[in-house]
Amino acid sequence: MAVPPPPPFPAAPPMAAEPSKPALRAELRAVRDAFVLDLAPGERARLEALAADHLMRVAGGARSIAFYVAMGSEMGCAAAIAATAARGIAVALPHVESRSAPMRFLRWTPGDPLETGWRGLSQPAAESAGIDPDLIVAPLLGFDSALNRIGQGAGFYDRAFAALPDARRIGWGWSIQQRPAIGCDPWDVPLDAVVTEAGVIEGNSA
């Protein structure tokens, strides 16, 4: 009597992305590092200022915007923060205490001190006023034209988007971080737009 062959093992994970998220993150980090390393002196600041101009065109009506302090090869927010503050719009920055605690957005004005916190993050003093921003500028490792994003993988922004459903979600990154498709998980909340040095990618403009 024929014995049926055993089922293939290990079974494929139910939502296996192609490639795996950790592999995609490593690739995107390497591409982003190489892109920034190749920029001529002054070019990075020029491109970040272009992104700031694009953001100001789409930020209409926001009374408060959350940015972040860029690390490594992330597209920086300094020009956009300066433009935001110059328009009298409140600036907030993320504050992380631990991997498990929700990230908070704290009021910050250019010139205020920044403290080194969890994993070397530069962030406002823990006792700064918390705000619920109208618009959240989120760091990206990668994004696609359907406005899915992939971040560092700790889920801080996914959790913040779930907690602040009325805030506009704008991804912020270099145009070379775009991929044909970023596999998304059930908890991933899509962005409303992505701003790069090259322009704005909006949901209904694709």
Ligand SMILES: Nc1nc2c(c(=O)[nH]1)N(C=O)[C@@H](CNc1ccc(C(=O)N[C@@H](CCC(=O)O)C(=O)O)cc1)CN2
């Ligand atoms: N500039 C910046 N600020 C941010 C974020 C971000 O992505 N960029 N965040 C977005 O969520 C939050 C912090 N999230 C983080 C999530 C993971 C790690 C982390 O695991 N870092 C590794 C090094 C990773 C690497 O090699 O690049 C470590 O410290 O070991 C750090 C911050 C809030 N502030």
Ligand SMILES: Nc1ncnc2c1ncn2[C@@H]1O[C@H](COP(=O)(O)OP(=O)(O)OP(=O)(O)O)[C@@H](O)[C@H]1O
């Ligand atoms: N709304 C949520 N509530 C609780 N946990 C969440 C929520 N959203 C995501 N997470 C958790 O966060 C973790 C990381 O998610 P994911 O791999 O999508 O990170 P990411 O989007 O790349 O990172 P980040 O949002 O920090 O930039 C997952 O383990 C997930 O369970």
